Amino acid sequence: xxxxxxxxxxxxxxxxxxxxxxxxxxxxxxxxxxxxxxxxxxxxxxxxxxxxxxxxxxxxxxxxxxxxxxxxxxxxxxxxxxxxxxxxxxxxxxxxxxxxxxxxxxxxxxxxxxxxxxxxxxxxxxxxxxxxxxxxxxxxxxxxxxxxxxxxxxxxxxxxxxxxxx
Numbered sequence: 001x002x003x004x005x006x007x008x009x010x011x012x013x014x015x016x017x018x019x020x021x022x023x024x025x026x027x028x029x030x031x032x033x034x035x036x037x038x039x040x041x042x043x044x045x046x047x048x049x050x051x052x053x054x055x056x057x058x059x060x061x062x063x064x065x066x067x068x069x070x071x072x073x074x075x076x077x078x079x080x081x082x083x084x085x086x087x088x089x090x091x092x093x094x095x096x097x098x099x100x101x102x103x104x105x106x107x108x109x110x111x112x113x114x115x116x117x118x119x120x121x122x123x124x125x126x127x128x129x130x131x132x133x134x135x136x137x138x139x140x141x142x143x144x145x146x147x148x149x150x151x152x153x154x155x156x157x158x159x160x161x162x163x164x165x166x
Contacts, residue, residue, distance in 0.1 A: 005053060005054065005118075005123065006114055006115075006117050006118035006121060006123065007051055007081060007114075007115065007118040007123045007124075007125070008050070008051070008053070009114050010081075010084075010111050010114035010115040010117075010118055011047055011050060011051065013107055013110050013111040013114060014043055014046075014047040014084075014088060014107070014108065014111035014115070015043075015044065015047040015048065016107055017040075017043060017088075017104045017105075017107030017108040017110075017111055018040045018041070018042075018043030018044035018046075018047055018104075019040070019044060020040070020101075020103050020104035020107060021036055021037070021039055021040025021043065021095060021101060021104035021108075022036075022037045022039075022040025022041050022044065033098070033100075035094065036095055036098060036100075036101050036104075039091045039094075039095060040104065042091075043088070043091065043108070045067060045070070046071065046078060046084070046087075048061060048064060048067050049061070049064045049067045049068040049071050049127070049128075050064065050128065051125045051126055051127075051128075052126040052127065052128045052129075058128055060128050064128070068127045068128065071125070071127070072127050078125060079124050079125045079126075080119070080124060080125075081115045081116075081118045081119035081123060081124060081125070082115075082116070082119040084112075084115045084119075084125075085112045085113075085115035085116040085119060086112075088108045088109075088111050088112035088115060089108075089109065089112040091108055092105045092108035092109045092112065095108065
């Protein structure tokens with residue numbers, strides 16, 4: 001068995017927490033509910049792009065390439081999982097004071113712990129980059145067509161044999 005990539009679990013957990021935080025009716029500006037919604041949107045924007053796996057293939061989310069460019073632009077602030085763990089823990093504290101956000105708060109706390117574990121194990125966020133497809137070369141990999149026809153049995157053997165029996 002391979003080694004577990006903890007950051008993939010933390011990413012899914014944090015995205016679920018962000019969606020939980022920003023669901024429902026948006027609050028009025030300045031209210032605690034509006035701050036909860038803003039924190040949820042921030043977490044969703046940060047966590048939507050998946051990281052590239054060390055081994056195997058990674059399924060890219062729909063439209064992820066646009067947010068990947070933003071996350072890459074912020075550099076070590078978004079790539080380092082220690083920083084993500086502290087950010088999620090810091091966002092979970094004020095959200096814990098509203099009863100309506102308790103699910104998102106618990107999810108953010110769990111995601112923070114998993115990110116801390118991933119950081120301790122040396123993982124970091126890497127963007128999924130697509131390689132341009134190479135076109136096969138005309139002579140290198142393709143074989144030439146056969147120049148002679150396939151062998152055939154002699155004309156006597158090709159004639160239909162009479163059936164034995166009545």
